[in-house]
Amino acid sequence: MIRIHQTLVVLTLLVGLAHSFDWDVVVGALNKLEFYNNGALVHSEDFGANLSIEELVHDVVHNRLLIADINKNQDTLIFSFNIATKELLPLVKRTLNNPFQQRIHSMAYDPVTEKLFWTDSDTISWFSLKPGFVNNIYGTTLIEFDLSTPFGIAVDSCKGYIYWAYDVDGELNTIEKVPIDGSDREIVLEVNMSSIYNLVIDQQTRKMYWTDDVPTGRDKTFSINSADLNGENRRTLYIDPERNQPRALSVSKDSIYWVPLNVDIHNIWKIPKNPTEDTKPTAVSASSWYTAAAKYNIEDQIQGIQGCESLRNLLPKIGN
Template sequence: MFRSQCLLALFALSIGYVNSWDIALTTGDQIEFYSDGKTTDDKGVKSAGLTALAYDAVHNMLLFVDKQSDNASIFGQHLTTNKLLPLVRRKIYEDIQGLAFDPISKKLFWTDKYDKSIYWKSLKPGSKDDVYGKLLFKFDNEIPRAIAVDSCRGYIYWTNINISKPTIERARLDGSDRQVVVNSGIFMPVSITIDQKARKIYWADDKEGIHYSIESADLDGKNQETVVLGTNHSPNALAVSKDNLYWIDWGYSKVWKLPKTTRESKDKVEPVQLFSFVGTPFGIVANYSIADQTEGIEECQALHRLSVNQSVINDSFDIPTDAGVLCLHGVKVPGKSECKCSRGYTGERCEMSVCQNYCLHGECSVTPEGQAKCSCKEGFAGARCEVDICNNRCLNNGRCVVKESIPVCQCIEDFKGERCEIERDNNVVPVATSDRKEESCNCSNNNTSPKLAASENLIANDGDFVETCNNGWDPLRDPIIMVLGTLSGLLCVACAFLITKVLQLKKRPRIKKRIIVQKNSTPLTARPDQCEITIENCCNMNICETPCFEPRSTIRPSLLDAKPGKEEKKNLISNMELPDDY
């Protein structure tokens, strides 16, 4: 009897010790617990990739993601027994960002950023769900990140961090009644949590640049309010307790706390730094008891009764510890070093998805036979969605649009036809029959030369060949010809004028003059019978006034054979003598 009482006392002390924490967070290879800003305990895990974290207050169990594990990606750990449970099988291509658990339905939810999907798995005793989980939502443009569960009202909430159109959405636990609750005033909602008692959602928004904010709103998205607006924080995970809000700042690897306030409160509160880390923490949860959350809330009575009855969850999932080491998406064949791959996977270790890079412009799915099948986006076709149905469809600058998976050409004004292949021309005259040897054209009187249409426009609607006539004037060619012709005519006139002038100048007489000045000779003025002049008078005469010339007999024979151009100069130089002395 005494022994039993001692065991019960030790068990109660252990439960009280485990529950004496305010927040827990994942840091590298361990889960750390804090109370009043001090470390109270840590749970070491043989891994270095602990990320997302969730807390099940009904079963006193932490759920976390381990990116470095070989066989499983999501684990559960009972805080009272310290038992570690592998819950979800690891996939080779996944990026789990958010994690949440509903204790009433015993469903585990998580977001996969790589796959743009939300998955779930039942943890009820005897559940035989797929070890990889079941698909709840598959998104095209949304990028899911954080996820939270409103157990009292049966909703899941998640954030979409696609900055082109960020949203906060919710849906029933079975995926029905999907709604967008917040789509304005947000940039990148990276985390979300729910305060059941206050009927509010809180989220952390990593805004553009260095700004950030902590926001709140009603469960339906109304009455949105900014709790904190600041700079130089990079929030990653957010948690709420009875009195405080907690979040992790990736920018400085710190944890911050902010007391919760109401709209009626006029005192402005500032966030308080709790502690900082050498490494980078990822996930955070707060110890928010079910009694504190459900007290006085009519919708939460089912959750309150569940916490009193202490229901159990399945702790015997068949996740082989050695299967992931050898077979990534399959099971090991007993007695052999071979893998039996799951549907949709292939390869020696089942490491290759049949959908990997299979569909070029579409979504890939796996058939019951395990084959890849593409659902093409609008405008594409082919087994792998590799064919653009608008490629080279519309001619002559026509625009191709897809209507009900059929390409339709929108032609410019000058063309028509199914592919814009026919030119709109009023002068086009169809030929009577397509087998005529000679082509005729109804041309105007100004121009009778036929001009065939372009190769794309030879066929009319009735299948006959047509030809077009030009109108006698080319706006580009004819002005150039006119300008060149005018210039050529002016050039010919100028050449004729220059040639005439040259011929006239050649007909003028060439007058040769010679002036002889000899020393000791009789002055010219004393010989009036001879045609002689003084050098001074000669210099004052022009060529027409010179009265006499040197007789040919007095010229040396050597000068007679000289060139005419140099004759006068040489004769003058040869007869020059020094002037007289005065």
């Protein structure tokens, strides 16, 4: 019996080692996940007809990806995928009688409250991933909108706020925030005659990053912008000369990644978080893509900053 037990332990360890690999960004491409490290493909997962990936976010604490499915023939809207065990689990079900009307625009995960937030055509909703929590299987509505669609959504886990980009009739575009309980809605930043998309928050720099349309005659290019979390010190970090507007944006310890909307470009791109005027983006040559998420460890997020005990408390206790 002891030998059998020891054999099972060894097999378990070997399986864990076989599934472990280093990566810095994962790309979602319809039914596939592709993991890259320093620009090289290191691992891929093919889900076949079971999944069509539209959005994804990384839960670094539990080493899992939270994936929005665009496959309207499935009754599940959001899945979780454990990177180590390869277990794919359904989380949130589709709500509408006509599932073709339901589409997730953006997702964000808060490791402190263990809640997943997302935007669709006129709401921000949430779903708890805490073990034992009894959820509404369709998610719970946090905020409903009357005027227009919320796009990018991001979480400030240090302070407990949700931020989102909001396009009001194409005339007044805002970045707004509320505490995670949904109270006391506040406008953080207003931008006239542009479209804000792909909002992300970096705890380490205490900044938000987003993409913005830049009109150029008949065409539009885009810019990547940053600002403090109170809307001050706004800065344009990069203006794209090729009009390859992003469909997704993500941030890591050192870089900002984006996925171009143009399906003919089989690259995702990255620039440093604090670029100079001469900085050129670096390509990560993905075979295919639709969205992406960068890996960003909790240790790196809180390095050198004060007043973020909520994230610091998630780190493993030394000696345990």
